[in-house]
Amino acid sequence: MGMKRIMLACAAGMSTSMLVARMQKAAQEKGLDTEIFAVPASEARSRIEQEPVDVLLLGPQVMYMEAEFKKKLESKGIPVGVIPMMDYGMMNGAKVLDFAENLVRGQ
Incomplete structure (x- = not known):
């Protein structure tokens, strides 16, 4: 799959840090080359402009932002x-x- 950058966005970015650690462990066990990080949803837009990602995952607490992110990132080919x-x-x-x-695979 090559190096993949996975951004998680949640309300404050803190609750997701444990999930990021567990995802990194799972990626390591699968031998995947990934960079996984979490940011507060309020910073997600600017971070994507600075550092392109392969996929954006939203925490359930910010699911109301899904349509907005999909509309913004569709032209960049970034799934949300x-x-x-x-x-x-x-x-x-x-x-x-x-x-x-x-x-990322479009499934």
């Missing part, structure tokens, strides 16, 4: 998805990583 609430709540890094991979 809301992390499934169950996987987010359980901090299931492997499942969220799979979700991100599927979005």
Whole structure:
């Protein structure tokens, strides 16, 4: 799959840090070359302009921003998805990583 940059955006960027760590561990176990990081949703737009990403995952608490991000990022070919609430709540890094991979593949 090559180096992939996965950005997670949530309300404040803090609750997602544990999920990022678990996703990084899952990526390492799969031998994937990824950079996974979290930012507050309020900073996501400017960060994407500065550092292009391959996929944007939104935390369930900011799912209301999905349409706005999809509209803005569609022309850049950056898929956007809301992390499934169950996987987010359980901090299931492997499942969220799979979700991100599927979005990148267009599935």
